[in-house]
Amino acid sequence: MRRVLFVMALVAFAAHAQDIKFPASFDKLAAKAEEVVDVTVDPAMLQIAGKFLAAQEEKEPKAAKAKDVVSGLKGIYVKSLKFAKEGEYSRADVDEIRSQLSGPGWARLVTVRDKTDDVGVYLKKEGEKVVGMAVVAAEPKELTVVNIVGPIDLEHLVALGGQFGVPNLPNLPAGQKPPAQTEKK
Amino acid sequence: MSRFEDDLRTALRRKEPPPGFAERALARAAVERETLLERLLGLFRFPAVRWVCAAALLLMLLLGVRYQQARRARQEGEEARAKVLYALQVTGSKLQLVQQKLRQLEAERETQDSAEEDPATSGRKIL
Numbered sequence: 001m002r003r004v005l006f007v008m009a010l011v012a013f014a015a016h017a018q019d020i021k022f023p024a025s026f027d028k029l030a031a032k033a034e035e036v037v038d039v040t041v042d043p044a045m046l047q048i049a050g051k052f053l054a055a056q057e058e059k060e061p062k063a064a065k066a067k068d069v070v071s072g073l074k075g076i077y078v079k080s081l082k083f084a085k086e087g088e089y090s091r092a093d094v095d096e097i098r099s100q101l102s103g104p105g106w107a108r109l110v111t112v113r114d115k116t117d118d119v120g121v122y123l124k125k126e127g128e129k130v131v132g133m134a135v136v137a138a139e140p141k142e143l144t145v146v147n148i149v150g151p152i153d154l155e156h157l158v159a160l161g162g163q164f165g166v167p168n169l170p171n172l173p174a175g176q177k178p179p180a181q182t183e184k185k
Numbered sequence: 186m187s188r189f190e191d192d193l194r195t196a197l198r199r200k201e202p203p204p205g206f207a208e209r210a211l212a213r214a215a216v217e218r219e220t221l222l223e224r225l226l227g228l229f230r231f232p233a234v235r236w237v238c239a240a241a242l243l244l245m246l247l248l249g250v251r252y253q254q255a256r257r258a259r260q261e262g263e264e265a266r267a268k269v270l271y272a273l274q275v276t277g278s279k280l281q282l283v284q285q286k287l288r289q290l291e292a293e294r295e296t297q298d299s300a301e302e303d304p305a306t307s308g309r310k311i312l
Contacts (some may be wrong), residue, residue, distance in 0.1 A: 070269055
């Protein structure tokens, strides 16, 4: 009985730690996917990773920048499904995630929608402070959801520009400006 | 043949060992081995030696456990680091996609704007 309660508490904690709740349909989609990427970095793991990145700070300058980004974070959750052909997931699957990002606290930084892709970057704010970030990328054969929980220093993220595939984002700190939405049909 | 060679031959001539030589040699070696073992074991009669040995064993055990713990921690750290970097990489690639799309749209808008401003083009458009 105690064990069951402990597991329930852990599940509740995990659900709380993550800003976005992945719908059950994701598991069904995962079964159809050709490639599934599921990365869960919890606070404990982030702490260990931070220490290791700090240890490599002198040898690898990019490790130092990554350490700056992850310090203070509470979790990083990535789910990416790659399909063999197009049309394996529906708009409703994406909307289920997006509806959570239109809730209180969340602000849309940018969304780009064209004939093929539908990509959005969302920020969770507490006052003026950014305390979370989500990226939802719906591509023809790929569906990716990234959820970064915790205070994100956008300047540090921008400093990662050109590394780990992070682009040079001169406009990201200006994300404090009203969010942009771009749509192309 | 010189006398020296005769002497040498005499000196190097094969001589049979006296009877029972091999048995005696083996028996003596066994006695010496026993004595060495006994001597080593005898050291344990001294309490100080016993304590030193116990401490050395304990130290070796602790060092072994510590080494294993450090190895496991290093492994976990490397895994965590790789996970974080991978997550950042996925995030980065998606942010890059957004930026790429924004640039595309910006370029298309600029082309449209310049086409509207250009009278020749706009004329063509009307036609």
